[in-house]
Amino acid sequence: MKRREFLAAGSAAFALGGCNSPSATIEGGFTGIDVARGHALRDDLVRGTTPSQARRTRVLIAGGGVSGLAAARALRLSGIEDFALLELEDTPGGNSRGGTVNGLTCPLGAHYLPVPGNDAHEVQDLLEELGLRQRVAGRWQYDERHLCHSPQERIFFEGEWHDGLLPVQGVGATALAQYSLFAQRVGALQTAARFVIPTLRAPLTPTLRALDAMPFATWLDQEGLDEPHLRWYLDYCCRDDYGAGAAHVSAWAGIHYFASRHGFHAPGDDNAERDAVLTWPEGNGWLTRRMAQPLGDRIKPGQVVTRIAETRSGVEVDAFDVVSRSMVRWQAEHCVVALPVFIAARVVENPPEVLRNAAATVKYAPWLVANMHLRAPLADRPGAAPSWDNVLFGTRGLGYVDAQHQSLDPTPGPTVLSWYRPLGPSSYDSGDGRRLLLDRPWTGWRDDVLAELSVPHPDVRSKATRIDITRYGHAMAMPTPGLLDRIGPQAPSRGRLLFAHADWSGYSIFEEAFTRGHLAALAIQR
Template sequence: MGQGPSLIRRRTLLAATAAALAGCEDASRVTGGFAGANADLGHMLRDKREWAAPRTSRRTQVVVAGAGVAGLAAARALRMRGIEDFVVLDAESQAGGNSRAGEVKGIACPLGAHYLPVPGDEAREVQALLEELGLRRRVAGRWTYDERHLCHSPQERLYHDGEWRDGLLPVHGAGPGALMQYRKFAQLVERLSQEARFTIPLVRGRPSAVHASLDAVTFAAWLDAQGFNDPLLRWYLDYCCRDDYGAGIATVSAWAGIHYFAARHGFHAPGTAEGEPDAPLTWGEGNGWLTRALARPLGDRFRGGQLVARVAAQTHGVEVDVYDARTQSVERWQAAHCVVALPVFVAARVVENAPAFLRAHAAATGYAPWVVANLHLDAPLADRGGAPPAWDNVVHGGTSLGYVDATHQALNPVRGATVLSWYHAPGEAARADVLRQPWTAWRDAALAELTPIHPDLPRKLTHVEVARYGHAMAIPTPGSFARAGAPPRTARLSFAHADYSGYSVFEEAFTLGHLAGTAA
């Protein structure tokens, strides 16, 4: 499945929905706009050739450049070591990176990442964080998670053949051939996970010939070679890859496709005896709940609206020049050490005399653009029947990744106004389109996909806020696993970001950030 047909379908849907809305009196009352990342400020790094001389100079022991999950983890590690003389700098006014949260008409909602799977034993730094936050504790000798924060049931449903159905793996209409391929794929995942360790985070694993073989080809090519041609199975695997990596099976490596299942809970064919995987941790504001908790102890050590423009390691320290968006001036920080917790394509631009490994990562890493449209509804939607409303709601064959209900975790027994967070990963070719389109285009795209299923959606929609990410996450294409791992550090610089793992999940970013903060 390539990106071209998806873009064509999306443009057709946009045109059809715009025409429908033009004659609808409800359209004029829907307000909206953009939220989230400031693309114009970020693009200054790309467009500006020279920066003014710094007006002021400040000193601190450690500068953390970037306040995404990796930067916040590094700051926490510094505090755990007793280092309080540090500053965290970020271009955005709110810490959290792609895990920031928003609020629409008083309802908390995610602007990006919206859940955290229960971490495995290899992600011990994440486990420690969850214990610190009161989400994980020992009861009668066993580790348990606070049920208030585990995803409430029902968790997932799929709109397929005119009805909502439990789970996301298409079972309705799956004939004997499809079921046989489901079972065969489950057996292959199990076999591969026994032959090689698939770990999250990657730094706890051991590279093997199995990994290298899977890393050499696309997932689609590997599926072809294994004889997996059933459309239902391939749709599901493509959806899983788009959901986790922002790109489908024709783009990501076979290693990434297998890792999605083997590193967590496997793949369970219908009718097998395996139990259900643990419910993920989720909140109305998504992973913003976690990043706000990480940022809270920082106080004024977090400085937003600060675009890191230059990082220069020197013999006796490091200079970090930042552009202050409020004063439109450049300020210099002098420190003993800098944790560069920036995406690799940004780090390669701002680190003076960038190390070879950083330049190589930046040259080889592609990024998936994302759109998150938060749709405020003044009343619950009427449902089509079948499986009841769930936290995660996906349309089989849809162009998007579906939507999550921001109030799903609420304990109020009477459903009322809510926010649906609609996720769309249109592919690398659409990056310029993502940033060029007005917010109404994304409103229309969401309505085009969802209105046939929820005819009352246009009438109940009151407000739309759209978050756009031109470089939301690194795509694990063939060869990315070979480059993955904890980046080397120098005497003055440490590096941390999920990009060094080749794909973007909380555990990877947090672990690398913690390790960098521990060594700074």
């Protein structure tokens, strides 16, 4: 089936399903993110409000995503208990939060964590603390209950399901040869340069700078890697990790996706080692909830940070409390600014030049997550068995994960499918994804989900009971060409302000955010 035929089939299946089961029977709406809070700062609706309360703490953390939670954990473990964390939403965790649909837990954003390598030793320590790994007979072992259960992934291609995410059957000899060629090039670059997570532990060498300077699609063209199935897969990987297509992210980012872990392995490679991943029904919300639990009332939700300023004696931070509708002025010795760089540059008085440059340079991919509750398991097409990660070849979405895949109960029953849709620039999206997120009603996204999933699952429409949509206007920094060279590997610090966010790595994953938050807190103790 050609891509155009596949999409046409999807539209036809959706139209047929619409005749049998009206969309109105499926409940849902937008959830997870209070868009108005973030836009209150953008639209200057709260700036300038006179503070009516004053509070003091030793360390203030602005931002409750993974970086902010990591900073709070590092402070607590070092014996610093006098701190507060200001979070915009009702719960911390950023794009690593979890939620529920009809009583079943599901991810609102990031849904897995690859088993970290030794360069991410701060993350390894967290996993040990949470009981996810322990040393047995001199070797580290991970709790298998939290490792992704088999089967892990499959792809819907040419009318049936296939194991893995790389199209293999029926793609032709040219595709298989280019799969092998790409594997060789990734291996050669792994030898020539150091690709590491977190990125701050790898020097920006001439090889990495050259890759950072050009689009990934351009590099692939130069290497003669033009086979459509390979190019679809690599574009999918970029959209999956970075929110934008291969023509819009750097060659460094495209290679880093593979080279920073176990490389790329062509089909039939007997030495292939699949990346083990940790996952939970609520995705990485499992991690952030446990990171937040010991903090208690030091987490201050519903806080719109409007101003961060250094003073002679410390730091002054103004935050609008959305519940009391009042401005609170915080005074602290230090502030960890765990905010996206575009927000940090807006609220920090007299921001350092490196922050201004980063805010002007970093571009963000909008993102959408749709959590669909099913009253019963879906009927399946022929081929590979239902997996945790289920991808459809040639579609705008990235496929879905099954929130109940990790359940130890073998009895089939209701579940939640989490469907992901990046809206950054790609061959699928060239318009203003952020504006589309704001303007389009939730029913439009509902119809997109049903249309796409009706192809492999014709009964999805009759079994879906609710679809909750979570929107992220600035979900993640996109590693566009030249970004690493412009922002540098190290986040800045200025006096009593320490900056910590995945934005300073140029892309958004748990390990990057966690490490930067942890190191910022350690710098306070020196």
